[in-house]
Amino acid sequence: MALKQISLAALLALGVHSGALAQSLDDLKNDKNTPGDILTYGMGYDLTRHSALKQINTDTVKNLRPVWTYSLADTRGQESFPLVHDGVMYVTTHNSTVALDALTGKQIWKQVIEYPAETPRVACCGIVNRGAAIFNGKIYRTTLDAYVIALDAKTGKEVWRTNSIDFKTGYSMTVAPIIADGVLITGISGGEYGIRGYIEGYDPENGKRLWRTYTVPAPGEPGSETWKDGGDAWKRGGGPTWLTGSYDPDLNTVYWGTGNAASWNAGLRPGDNLYTSSILALEPKTGKIKWHYQTSPNDPFDHDGTNELILTELDGKKVVMQASRNGFFYVLDRTNGTLIAANKFVDNVNWANKIDMGTGRPDVTEITTKARSGEEVVYWPSAFGGKNWSPMAYNPDMKIAFANTLNIGMKYKAVEPQYRPGVFYFGAEFAWEWPKGARGSLRAIDPMTGKMKWQAESDIPRMAAVLSTAGGLVFTGTQTGEFEAFNSENGSKVWEYNTGSGIVGQPVTWEKDGKQYVTILSGSGAVYVLFSGDERLAKTPAGGSVWTFALGD
Numbered sequence: 001m002a003l004k005q006i007s008l009a010a011l012l013a014l015g016v017h018s019g020a021l022a023q024s025l026d027d028l029k030n031d032k033n034t035p036g037d038i039l040t041y042g043m044g045y046d047l048t049r050h051s052a053l054k055q056i057n058t059d060t061v062k063n064l065r066p067v068w069t070y071s072l073a074d075t076r077g078q079e080s081f082p083l084v085h086d087g088v089m090y091v092t093t094h095n096s097t098v099a100l101d102a103l104t105g106k107q108i109w110k111q112v113i114e115y116p117a118e119t120p121r122v123a124c125c126g127i128v129n130r131g132a133a134i135f136n137g138k139i140y141r142t143t144l145d146a147y148v149i150a151l152d153a154k155t156g157k158e159v160w161r162t163n164s165i166d167f168k169t170g171y172s173m174t175v176a177p178i179i180a181d182g183v184l185i186t187g188i189s190g191g192e193y194g195i196r197g198y199i200e201g202y203d204p205e206n207g208k209r210l211w212r213t214y215t216v217p218a219p220g221e222p223g224s225e226t227w228k229d230g231g232d233a234w235k236r237g238g239g240p241t242w243l244t245g246s247y248d249p250d251l252n253t254v255y256w257g258t259g260n261a262a263s264w265n266a267g268l269r270p271g272d273n274l275y276t277s278s279i280l281a282l283e284p285k286t287g288k289i290k291w292h293y294q295t296s297p298n299d300p301f302d303h304d305g306t307n308e309l310i311l312t313e314l315d316g317k318k319v320v321m322q323a324s325r326n327g328f329f330y331v332l333d334r335t336n337g338t339l340i341a342a343n344k345f346v347d348n349v350n351w352a353n354k355i356d357m358g359t360g361r362p363d364v365t366e367i368t369t370k371a372r373s374g375e376e377v378v379y380w381p382s383a384f385g386g387k388n389w390s391p392m393a394y395n396p397d398m399k400i401a402f403a404n405t406l407n408i409g410m411k412y413k414a415v416e417p418q419y420r421p422g423v424f425y426f427g428a429e430f431a432w433e434w435p436k437g438a439r440g441s442l443r444a445i446d447p448m449t450g451k452m453k454w455q456a457e458s459d460i461p462r463m464a465a466v467l468s469t470a471g472g473l474v475f476t477g478t479q480t481g482e483f484e485a486f487n488s489e490n491g492s493k494v495w496e497y498n499t500g501s502g503i504v505g506q507p508v509t510w511e512k513d514g515k516q517y518v519t520i521l522s523g524s525g526a527v528y529v530l531f532s533g534d535e536r537l538a539k540t541p542a543g544g545s546v547w548t549f550a551l552g553d
């Protein structure tokens with residue numbers, strides 16, 4: 001007790017006002033209703049990325065102008081979700097965390113992360129970081145060499161650092177953590193390196209690990225009966241958890257997606273391979289799995305189930321929904337995991353005919369059975385997915401999701417994988433199959449039917465996240481650098497601004513003193529640039545920066 005009094009007195013003596021101690025659990029819970037700040041990844045625990053702000057709207061957006069820009073001094077792809085609290089913006093890159101004056105972009109502090117030079121070798125698909133969490137005066141983030149760290153929000157000084165696992169065995173961390181029920185929750189990357197995935201909970205005060213829940217069970221554990229190889233496939237079974245989950249405080253449940261099973265050679269791991277390519281409902285204090293739903297059992301196709309899990313109400317039911325890499329849009333009752341709807345949201349899906357509403361399982365085609373038995377196939381959607389990682393937005397008033405979808409196939413043949421720690425462990429040979437039409441389109445999608453209300457195609461596919469606003473707008477960006485706004489009712493483009501590098505980041509909106517702002521990171525790179533071989537993007541310069549816009553006169 002005496003210690004507590006001294007530390008509080010010391011804080012007051014240092015002139016730390018109560019704002020520094022804000023970001024309580026209630027503040028996080030109410031984040032979506034307080035447009036003056038952004039305290040949670042996805043602009044609310046429900047990950048809807050929908051804002052009630054409407055100063056910037058279909059009429060006024062023509063006057064949207066840059067207010068400031070800040071150089072991140074980094075040439076990697078910029079995927080970070082910006083947080084805003086008390087007039088300060090927090091942004092991450094793969095090797096730095098910065099605090100900026102949200103109104104001017106002036107740097108308040110910058111904390112540089114040093115990691116071993118060989119670290120990027122184990123980071124598939126781009127050397128990125130997807131953002132931070134904020135709670136009780138601290139900023140939390142993960143690092144490429146698999147540390148979870150806490151920084152003082154005022155100074156950037158490191159408060160604690162905990163190693164999750166040895167990165168040399170193929171693990172890395174790029175995920176934005178969340179705070180749920182007072183626990184700091186993180187996921188892990190490394191799916192294509194023969195890792196065994198997990199989700200972890202940490203004590204945000206001191207970095208002590210509270211729990212780890214593996215997404216691939218060990219022999220004898222629940223779910224292990226779905227690994228029928230009789231060997232040790234489970235040890236390198238995949239199921240990474242590289243994107244941020246959502247949280248329902250009323251049900252006190254965290255929803256987290258898991259990645260594909262490894263290797264891609266599904267014939268070597270007969271069975272459903274739980275809990276890979278699944279949606280998990282977890283208890284935040286313990287990591288206990290309450291229920292699971294698997295989107296792609298015994299997946300050969302790199303159809304990660306990691307995509308964002310949006311929480312809303314449909315037909316009077318509390319639902320969780322996901323536009324999966326595998327091309328189906330899933331809606332589940334989030335109280336118990338019962339499937340409500342599962343429909344194709346992209347045009348070309350040939351690995352499954354439909355999802356059986358009775359069993360909840362995919363009705364797979366011969367493309368899938370041939371792939372599992374080692375025959376060469378061409379499957380759609382490709383390993384890029386019907387949608388890649390970049391999160392969609394959901395407008396609860398329109399009951400419409402806005403997603404950057406992909407139209408790319410893949411020639412594929414399973415081969416015997418070679419496991420070496422920290423080296424790619426694909427177990428397949430593959431090449432892209434390009435479509436006759438556009439490779440991507442921003443689509444307005446009805447979650448219950450998968451049908452689109454409108455689309456805005458782009459042959460160089462958009463790989464950015466989407467933001468929806470009550471101003472009737474949808475914001476996203478192109479890989480050639482245009483930050484764009486669309487009319488959410490009809491998909492007509494109403495504004496764009498070139499940011500100088502490609503956009504693969506996450507737009508957000510916030511307000512200060514009665515003025516609405518929109519912020520996006522620009523910075524070309526990451527999975528499509530690195531893996532597609534699309535030479536059209538060779539002309540787009542690299543170079544990360546933060547852009548903030550508001551209405552001009």
Ligand code: CA
Pocket residue numbers: 030031032033034035036037038039
């Ligand atoms: Ca807020």
Ligand code: CA
Pocket residue numbers: 191192259260302303304
């Ligand atoms: Ca994967």
